[in-house]
Amino acid sequence: MNMDFIEALKEIEKEKGIEVDVLLEAIEAALISAYKKNFGSQNVRVSIDRVTGEIKVYARKSIVEEVVDPKSEITLEDARKAHPNYDLGDIYETEVTPREFGRIAAQTAKQVVVQRIREAERNIIYDEFVSREDDIVTGIVQRQELGNVYIDLGKVEALLAPTEQINGEQYNYGDRIKAYIVEVKKTTKGPQILVSRTHPGLLKRLFELEVPEIFDGTVEIKSVAREAGARSKIAVYSKDENVDPVGACVGPKGIRVQTIVNELKGEKIDIVKWSKDPAEYVSNALSPAKVISVDVNEEQKIARVIVPDYQLSLAIGKEGQNARLAAKLTGWKIDIKSESQAGPGNAGVVEEE
Structure with missing residues (x-):
């Protein structure tokens, strides 16, 4: 030398x-x-x-x-x-x-x-x-091995494990998809980037990307509840009384929320208005069902809800999904009854999972 x-x-x-x-x-x-x-x-x-x-x-x-x-x-x-x-x-x-x-x-x-x-x-x-953990990345599907999907991020590949994949979603070579960085690990072969398509954080980040009012802090995401691939609920709040938080998220002619729905391959998304009043918040969370009244027990954190008879199945949802997501979104146990069932003991309590 x-x-x-x-x-x-x-x-x-x-x-x-x-x-x-x-x-x-x-x-x-x-x-x-x-x-x-x-x-x-x-x-x-x-x-x-x-x-x-x-x-x-x-x-x-x-x-x-x-x-x-x-x-x-x-x-x-x-x-x-x-x-x-x-x-x-x-x-x-x-x-x-x-x-x-x-x-x-x-x-x-x-x-x-x-x-x-x-x-x-x-x-x-x-x-x-590692500085982008809890953020969104966009990559191209490269290959699948043993159920794992490998996504090319340019400088490195990310791993989308089977447990982080949306049920029924297809990942074909060359597809461009967005994913949520769950964890970045240091290994002897270099950094391993673990990503998710099912994490509630993905939905939150997608709204931050699509809705300027969320990005600039005017509208705040208070809570997210998600059953990936099927249905999600997101609670939003506006610091400015002149800004409708739900309308901002939906966008002109629904274009903002539709962009997110398309990215998530048709996952239904309910956008509800957050309220510091538990009764109002629970009522909003059960959207699209209409609620007659909500009686809250602060100590046990149970909300007893009465809905019109014809709205009961909508409030509960298919296999209890709507009520389950509302409970997860609000953090309250929700007891739903129709008007005709308003007597004691005729309905069960749906808890946050």
């Missing part, structure tokens, strides 16, 4: 942000292993000149009164033949650079530099994506 090699390392430092000293220290450590592998297992130190790139190998021995292991020890008398200032306990060094060591050194250095560059690039990608 020579000065050109040092200059090459300086270019790598500029481009990849890996300090020259860090690279040289890694190369020196690797050359020690290479020397022991090719020339014996004695204790050695490798030094690379930071200016010229010249490499030297030094055998290291402990200075002792009596030698037990000649490979690692030397007497004080013999050490002082080389330099009179040596004392017991010092480390004696002598150069043992093999003539043919240059070729091995060049090959080893190349491997170390390539490895360090790869590690640096992995760290850059990790740092980029």
